[in-house]
Each structure stands twice: as structure tokens, then as C-alpha cells.
Amino acid sequence: MIIDFSAAPSPSYVVDERLLVKNLKILKQLQDRTGCKVLLAQKAFSMYAFYPLIGHYLSGVASSSLYEARLGREEMDKEVHIYSPAYDEKDFVDILKISDHIVFNSFSQWARFKDQVKAAPRRIQCGMRVNPEYSEVETSLYDPCAPFSRMGVTKANFDPDALDGLDGLHFHTLCEQNSDALEHTLEAVERKFGKYLKTMKWINFGGGHHITRAGYDIDRLARCILAIKEKYDVEVYLEPGEAVALNTGYLVSTVLDVFENGMKIAILNTSATCHMPDVLEMPYRPEIIDAGKPGEQAHTYRLGGPTCLAGDVIGDYSFDHPLQVGDRLVFCDMAIYSMVKNNTFNGIALPAIAAYNDEDGIRVIKQFGYENFKTRLS
Ligand SMILES: *Cc1c(COP(=O)(O)O)cnc(C)c1O
Secondary structure, three states: OOOOHHHOOOOEEEEEHHHHHHHHHHHHHHHHHHOOEEEEEOOOOOOHHHHHHHHHHOOEEEEOOHHHHHHHHHHOOOEEEEEOOOOOHHHHHHHHHHOOEEEEOOHHHHHHHHHHHHHOOOOOEEEEEEOOOOOOOOOHHHOOOOOOOOOOEOHHHOOHHHOOOOOEEEOOOOOOEOHHHHHHHHHHHHHHHHHHHOOOOEEEOOOOEOOOOOOOOHHHHHHHHHHHHHHHOOEEEEOOOHHHHOOOEEEEEEEEEEEEOOOEEEEEOOOHHHHOOHHHHOOOOOOEOOOEOOOOOOEEEEEEOOOOOOOOEEEEEEEOOOOOOOOEEEEEOOOOOOOOOOOOHHHOOOOEEEEEEOOOEEEEEEOOOHHHHHOOOO
């Protein structure tokens, strides 16, 4: 069935459960076929109304902070993994209570927290994030292998005498990439850290695997996983964020005004900077249902948000009809890195969060109001 977006609040994020399940099945199949474990990286998608469903297919969550770890424990309650560039002493007691795997970013952090981990009442597996100094990421904002990177330990700084108590290695050097980039990365990881991997129980390949994108080579990924498992006798973890909810969500918006300034401009009730910040940060151009590139269709508009930021521009799009106040525009691929990054800059309201399935239609899960703006300030 086609979603009737006129039934959704505006603005709202609407996540299509059918598409989410489609992605989850692909990831589950990878687990079944290779024996690897796939975790949801909550950084990309933390719509916890779906955590019971996601937990049905995946093995748990990857977290970047105490709060993400806690959300994963509370709402999914499968394996909880955490990695942070540095842990704060005051969070660590709680992290110990809820985490199954704790990944450290440096040997100084490992030395600082090691005794607390050992003394914890529950058995926690610890890992070290390594930096293989090899990545094919071209945007420096997303390149953890750039010079002077703060992400992970390089071979030169790796301390083979401090491995007692460490159960695994972790790397994360991919971003929206295919499995050939993983294959090349693994060569670097093996060359630099293979010797130490032999003494470990697991390796975590991080995220950035675009597994559910059309054209992704899953067979090659499976070969990589099986080869490492066999050669080093380790478990393999993957923690994709994007791939879990890629192309599963929409942002529904409404045209508030249309005017001219050298070209046609439309102001929407949704903002790039508040509701889809990666459009400016990444940056990228989201697709809009039934719209084309500028000039492709008869009527081209520059679409912008209702904030006072001059650069709050989503992009230029063309339509087969002139836009009118009240028209609905629906942005695609808005499940990932959207809700988790939005904000109330300028006092702009947060979009509602909704889900769609064929039985219930559009189900509004949460709406936000003035309190959500006010309670974050004082
Ligand atoms: C961002 C991140 C992920 C998820 O990355 P995606 O690109 O969303 O798949 C996984 N692990 C770590 C350590 C990360 O920083």
C-alpha cells in the first residue's frame, strides 16, 4: 500500500516498518549465513519504539555513550556494546552495570579503568579500538584515519605488553562503503594487528557498511567475515547504523510561503539546520517524492526552512506544478541521522515521530511541544 502522507502530522518523521523489516531481514540473513553478530549503531537511529522489532533480528546495540547504552539496555535488552573516545569517571560505574562489551580508545584509558572492570560483579568483555591508518573515506569530517586522528590506537602506539584482560579488537574506518573497501581495510588491519588478533576472542568491524543499499556486494562481505573467523578463530561483530534504517523513513513538511528573489523560493515548516542537519553537515541532497533536479520539471524552487539562519537551505528542486501554500513535500531517507541529531534552534518545534504499517496505517508515536524547547534551557 502507498502511504497517505496527508494523514501524518506536519512536520513529522514517518518510518515505514515494512522497509525496516526488509533491511533487518538482509542483516539477519548475513548473521545466519556467516555466524557473525550484527548490532544496531544507535548513533544513526535510536527510534526505540522499534527496538523490540530490531532485537528480533539483530544481536544488540552499539552505543557511543552511557545514555545510548542505557537506552539499548532498557528498550532492547540484548547485547549492549559501548565505545567512547574517552570515558568519564563519573559515568563509568553505570556503564559497568549495563554493558556487555566495553571498547577503549587508548591504552591510558584501559590502564585507568581495567581494575574497575575486573572488580565488576558481571563479566564484561573489553576491547581496544585500533587505527589501521587505512581508509577510503574522502570527506575529512568522516575520516578516522586522517593524520593526528583521535580515533583508535595506531601500530606505533600499540602496547603488546598491556593486552592481559583484553578480549577483542575494534576498528571503524568505513562510511557508506561497499565491501571492497572493507576487504582492503582488513588487509591493513591484519598486517598491523593480525599477530595480536590471534590471542583475542573477537573482532568488531565497526560500521559504515552500506549492506542494505542496492548494489552492495554481500557475498564479498560474507567471504571477509568467514576468512577472518577461520584464520584467527574469533567471533566477528558488525555495528552498522545507516544500513539498518537506510531508506526507511520520510520527513513530511508543508509549504508556508512562496515568493521571488531572482528565482522562486519556498519556505517550509521544516528546517535543514534543525530537522535534517546532515543536509548541511555531510552535506547531501535529500530526494523529495515527485520532485526533480533544478530545471528537470517546469517549476524550480529553492527550498528553505523557517529559521533565521541565512544558510538554512535544503536545496533547489523542480516540480511539475507551481507550489502553493499548504502543499505537502515529503523528503526521503529521513530515518537515519535525523531524529538523533535534531534540535530546537530558533525555538523551532521538533517534528512528530510516527510509524507506518499496513494494519495500523500511520501511527503517531510522539509529538513535541513548547516544553521540549523550554526544558533544555533555563
Ligand atoms: C558511526 C559509527 C558506527 C555506525 O556507522 P554507520 O556509518 O551509521 O554505519 C558504528 N561504530 C562506530 C564506532 C561509529 O562511530
